[in-house]
Amino acid sequence: MRRLLVLTLAVSIFATVVAAAGPVAATASAPTGSSGTTITLMTHDSFNVSKSVMRQFTKETGVKVDVLPSGDAGAAVNQAILTKSNPLGDVFFGVDNTLLSRALDEGLFIPYRSPQLDHISKDLQLDPRNRVSPVDTGDVCLNFDRKYFEKKKLSAPNTLDDLTKPQYKGLLVVENPATSSPGLAFLLATVAKFGPDGWRAYWEKLRNNDVKVVDGWEQAYNTEFSGSAGKGNYPLVVSYASSPPAEVVNAHPAPSQPPTGALLNTCFRQIEFVGIMKGTAHEKAAKKLVDFMLSDRFQRDMPLQMYVFPARDGTKLPTAFVKFAKVAPTPFALPPDEIARNRDQWIDEWTNTVVR
Amino acid sequence: MRALGVHMSPSARIDRRRVARGLLLAVPLAFLGVFFVYPVGSIIGRGLTPGGTLDLSPLGAVVTDPHLRDVAWFTIWQATVSTALTVLVALPGAYVFARYEFRGKRLVRAAVLVPFVLPTVVVGSAFLALLGEGGPLGFLGLDQSVAAILLAHVFFNYAVVVLIVGGLWSHLDPRQEDAARVLGAGRWQTFRAVTLPALRPAIAAAAAIVFLFTFTSFGVILILGGPGYSTLETEIYRQTVQFLDLPQAAALSIVQLAAVVAVLLVAGRAQGRRAQALRLRASAETSRRPRTAGERAMVGVNLGLMAVLLGGPIAVLVQRSFDTAGGYSFGFYRALSELRRTSTVFVPPIEAVRNSVVFASIATVIALVIGGLAAFAIAGPGRGVGPPRGLDTLLLLPLGVSAVTIGFGFLIALDRPPFDLRGSPALIPIAHALVAAPFVARVMIPVLRSIDERLREAAALLGAPPGRVWREIDLPIVARAMLVAAGFAFAISLGEFGATIFIARPDYPTLPVVIFRLLGQPGPLNFGAAMAASVILMAVTAAAIFAIERFRFADIGEF
Numbered sequence: 001m002r003r004l005l006v007l008t009l010a011v012s013i014f015a016t017v018v019a020a021a022g023p024v025a026a027t028a029s030a031p032t033g034s035s036g037t038t039i040t041l042m043t044h045d046s047f048n049v050s051k052s053v054m055r056q057f058t059k060e061t062g063v064k065v066d067v068l069p070s071g072d073a074g075a076a077v078n079q080a081i082l083t084k085s086n087p088l089g090d091v092f093f094g095v096d097n098t099l100l101s102r103a104l105d106e107g108l109f110i111p112y113r114s115p116q117l118d119h120i121s122k123d124l125q126l127d128p129r130n131r132v133s134p135v136d137t138g139d140v141c142l143n144f145d146r147k148y149f150e151k152k153k154l155s156a157p158n159t160l161d162d163l164t165k166p167q168y169k170g171l172l173v174v175e176n177p178a179t180s181s182p183g184l185a186f187l188l189a190t191v192a193k194f195g196p197d198g199w200r201a202y203w204e205k206l207r208n209n210d211v212k213v214v215d216g217w218e219q220a221y222n223t224e225f226s227g228s229a230g231k232g233n234y235p236l237v238v239s240y241a242s243s244p245p246a247e248v249v250n251a252h253p254a255p256s257q258p259p260t261g262a263l264l265n266t267c268f269r270q271i272e273f274v275g276i277m278k279g280t281a282h283e284k285a286a287k288k289l290v291d292f293m294l295s296d297r298f299q300r301d302m303p304l305q306m307y308v309f310p311a312r313d314g315t316k317l318p319t320a321f322v323k324f325a326k327v328a329p330t331p332f333a334l335p336p337d338e339i340a341r342n343r344d345q346w347i348d349e350w351t352n353t354v355v356r
Numbered sequence: 357m358r359a360l361g362v363h364m365s366p367s368a369r370i371d372r373r374r375v376a377r378g379l380l381l382a383v384p385l386a387f388l389g390v391f392f393v394y395p396v397g398s399i400i401g402r403g404l405t406p407g408g409t410l411d412l413s414p415l416g417a418v419v420t421d422p423h424l425r426d427v428a429w430f431t432i433w434q435a436t437v438s439t440a441l442t443v444l445v446a447l448p449g450a451y452v453f454a455r456y457e458f459r460g461k462r463l464v465r466a467a468v469l470v471p472f473v474l475p476t477v478v479v480g481s482a483f484l485a486l487l488g489e490g491g492p493l494g495f496l497g498l499d500q501s502v503a504a505i506l507l508a509h510v511f512f513n514y515a516v517v518v519l520i521v522g523g524l525w526s527h528l529d530p531r532q533e534d535a536a537r538v539l540g541a542g543r544w545q546t547f548r549a550v551t552l553p554a555l556r557p558a559i560a561a562a563a564a565i566v567f568l569f570t571f572t573s574f575g576v577i578l579i580l581g582g583p584g585y586s587t588l589e590t591e592i593y594r595q596t597v598q599f600l601d602l603p604q605a606a607a608l609s610i611v612q613l614a615a616v617v618a619v620l621l622v623a624g625r626a627q628g629r630r631a632q633a634l635r636l637r638a639s640a641e642t643s644r645r646p647r648t649a650g651e652r653a654m655v656g657v658n659l660g661l662m663a664v665l666l667g668g669p670i671a672v673l674v675q676r677s678f679d680t681a682g683g684y685s686f687g688f689y690r691a692l693s694e695l696r697r698t699s700t701v702f703v704p705p706i707e708a709v710r711n712s713v714v715f716a717s718i719a720t721v722i723a724l725v726i727g728g729l730a731a732f733a734i735a736g737p738g739r740g741v742g743p744p745r746g747l748d749t750l751l752l753l754p755l756g757v758s759a760v761t762i763g764f765g766f767l768i769a770l771d772r773p774p775f776d777l778r779g780s781p782a783l784i785p786i787a788h789a790l791v792a793a794p795f796v797a798r799v800m801i802p803v804l805r806s807i808d809e810r811l812r813e814a815a816a817l818l819g820a821p822p823g824r825v826w827r828e829i830d831l832p833i834v835a836r837a838m839l840v841a842a843g844f845a846f847a848i849s850l851g852e853f854g855a856t857i858f859i860a861r862p863d864y865p866t867l868p869v870v871i872f873r874l875l876g877q878p879g880p881l882n883f884g885a886a887m888a889a890s891v892i893l894m895a896v897t898a899a900a901i902f903a904i905e906r907f908r909f910a911d912i913g914e915f
Contacts, residue, residue, distance in 0.1 A: 040779070042860065045872070045873070045876065046876055046877075047701075048696070048699050048700060048701045049699065049700050050698050050699055050700070051698055051699065051700055051702075052698065054700060066779075066862075066863075067700065067863055068779060068860050068861075068862065068863070069860070069861070069863060070859065070860035070861075071597065071858060071859070071860070074597065074598050075597045075598075075858065076860070078596075078597060078598070078600040079764070079767060079859065079860055081600060082600065082764060082767055082768060083767050083768065083771065083778075086771050086772070088767075088778055088779065088860055176578075176583045178583075178594055178598060179578065179593075179594070179598065213582065213583045214579070214582065214583070215578040215579050215582075215583070216477075216578075216579075217876075218477055218875045218876060219477060219480060219481070219579055221878060222481065222875060222883050223480065223481040223484050224484075228878060228879070228880065228883070229879070229880040229882075229883030229884060230481060230883065232484070232488070233488065233489050233490055239878065240878075243878045246877065246878040246879045247878060247879055247880070249879065250695070250877065250878065250879020250880065250881040250882050251681065251879055251880050251881055252680070252681065252687060252691070252881055253681065253682070305696075305699055307877070307878070344599055344601075351583070354583075355582075355583040355584050356584075
């Protein structure tokens with residue numbers, strides 16, 4: 001009996017102590033001491049930035065930023081829509097061109113034309129009313145395992161059509177567009193290339209060529225793909241044009257050449273946007289954060305933090321990007337409102353064509 | 357004061373007990389009301405009233421859609437088969453733990469819980485290394501198959517059956533079996549006629565939990581089954597998280613809820629209302645070293661099975677966490693505290709461990725209080741005056757409802773004072789406790805029911821006030837079950853079960869969060885560090901369970 005009391009006491013004391021000590025938050029900005037406002041940046045789970053960069057923002061503006069990661073890009077946007085009458089944050093980062101129209105139609109954002117937009121290509125500014133501003137771009141492209149193709153004395157495929165040829169049978173792993181954002185981007189690349197009437201026939205051929213479909217990027221790239229850490233069985237995978245430099249930066253010892261490459265004729269360009277959420281009580285501070293995210297300081301930091309390309313013209317790229325990251329010369333594209341209109345139906349049709 | 361209970365008229369006593377029971381039950385009911393019924397009701401309500409008026413047509417469409425009917429059928433089928441398989445495979449393991457002593461028993465008992473906490477995407481990669489083309493078991497062709505789903509479900513839920521059933525089994529008096537044998541019954545006959553009926557409540561409880569876990573299983577279906585399989589859970593995820601089609605999601609949630617309630621009620625009926633009162637013994641008295649060759653083989657075969665089934669995938673993860681480019685080293689563990697050191701997402705591994713342990717401790721305390729009160733109210737003293745039949749079964753509902761539905765329900769329901777929890781770290785342990793509390797109640801109820809009511813009455817007659825009866829009779833007997841329950845509650849939180857994985861949450865990175873972040877970026881260092889973080893998660897789990905197991909208090913042999 002006494003031991004039970006001791007246990008109860010011990011557990012209570014332990015719980016009290018740990019609760020008092022509290023969990024440790026990963027803070028995006030340094031404590032300021034100034035009487036500045038704190039705003040919440042709602043975003044997806046891949047958001048990342050250097051501590052020193054956020055510290056500088058807080059120092060310059062007195063505004064502290066709390067980051068609220070909210071799942072993948074699709075989940076984050078949908079949570080923002082669900083809660084728009086009582087928003088979770090002040091600024092939202094991470095809505096991309098595949099989700100943009102839905103977010104705009106739902107009225108998530110208020111217009112703000114940042115002076116920094118003068119430094120950003122007009123091609124990327126997809127909303128004429130400036131409810132969102134482009135922050136970065138990333139090309140979703142096929143990646144290939146160099147070693148595999150060298151060993152087989154086979155040239156890597158060059159175009160989407162090549163993937164249906166017999167020599168590439170059973171070599172490609174893709175993500176399910178219903179559950180994965182690069183998977184959706186690749187589906188959109190095929191829609192852009194073969195048209196709304198032709199893409200299903202193409203996927204039919206891919207299916208006959210034994211394309212493998214998995215749930216998400218993590219599984220496709222880390223487990224099924226033969227060119228990266230997981231040493232899987234598939235030398236072709238849907239990933240990003242920025243994945244090859246990551247294979248150099250995130251390896252020890254760093255190889256002189258990436259073991260993988262991106263196939264630049266297979267790419268769909270994702271553009272990520274930032275917007276001020278309707279209902280914010282801190283519009284002024286939110287504008288400052290948008291300005292900052294479009295400024296050179298933030299843009300320069302992004303490539304190695306999130307493996308994306310800065311939207312701002314003339315931003316200096318890190319060496320690994322200069323050497324190993326290629327930009328697709330003419331990526332596939334679709335207008336956001338066409339995507340918004342057809343997205344769910346395309347995914348359903350894709351599911352019927354490829355996995356049922 | 358002491359003898360008051362004895363002198364009261366029977367009806368007054370029953371009334372008093374009713375009130376006491378109602379009070380006990382009020383706390384868990386309030387908790388479930390605020391954190392389960394209200395959020396789930398809100399999100400389903402929103403889905404059924406697009407534009408402000410009630411519209412039940414999506415429900416009709418779901419019920420008549422042949423594809424969705426297939427999905428519902430497959431959901432129930434795979435959960436039923438997974439449950440049956442898990443019980444079959446784990447029952448001999450429970451027997452071995454209950455009846456035999458062997459070296460390292462406590463360690464093994466802590467280790468079987470390790471798979472329970474591992475993120476599915478991590479286990480998926482280990483399974484693929486074993487089952488995929490080129491793996492040692494690749495010839496079986498199990499990659500992306502129903503068999504892979506079933507196998508993974510057994511892997512994750514083995515511990516549930518072993519620990520819950522083994523817990524009760526270790527208290528059964530082996531002399532009853534001996535008596536049956538002496539009277540001429542064979543082994544199998546003895547098991548069927550004597551042991552199995554006594555174990556039935558525990559088996560039913562464990563099976564119900566495994567059924568619900570596999571019924572709502574999400575990652576296993578998507579990752580190990582591949583895109584060809586969908587369940588109600590994965591459909592709800594798609595409709596909610598990806599399409600935000602709330603009417604469709606609400607209709608699917610109602611179908612899911614109805615299926616769960618139906619299955620639980622049928623199972624509850626089959627289980628039998630009145631668990632028989634058992635003659636319970638201290639577990640130390642019921643187990644011994646294996647003596648005959650047959651007994652040694654029994655122990656050996658089961659430990660071997662655990663080593664292969666549970667140890668195989670775990671060994672892959674451990675091996676990978678050390679397998680760096682320059683040979684075996686601690687490189688990936690070092691990388692954990694070096695990768696992206698200057699980034700906002702960086703968290704030193706020790707802090708991730710601390711966050712995990714803090715949340716798990718709080719979640720465990722909440723779950724023990726809520727689940728424990730519910731269990732005592734339902735199956736405590738004087739069960740004749742208990743709450744309505746079926747309540748104990750319905751307490752399990754939070755395990756059978758989609759984590760997405762609960763999570764998105766939180767977002768729209770808990771957004772105003774006094775329950776403005778969005779963005780609050782309190783959300784995390786509460787969401788975990790929502791899964792753990794029903795679990796705790798379900799583990800404790802069969803044990804409480806097995807207590808002979810006459811023991812309590814005797815104690816009361818001898819003058820013990822109700823509190824003392826509870827302390828002296830109920831608590832020592834249920835203590836072992838409470839420890840098992842506490843271990844599971846801790847593990848449920850360490851593994852980040854429940855609503856938190858699908859929703860916006862404040863940035864207090866736990867070990868699973870660190871693992872997901874590492875896996876989200878390309879490069880061998882990130883992958884290796886994710887494996888290292890998984891190994892740390894396993895070690896923390898085993899250590900915590902081992903520590904919880906050490907608390908052996910007032911075993912029942914003492915009264």
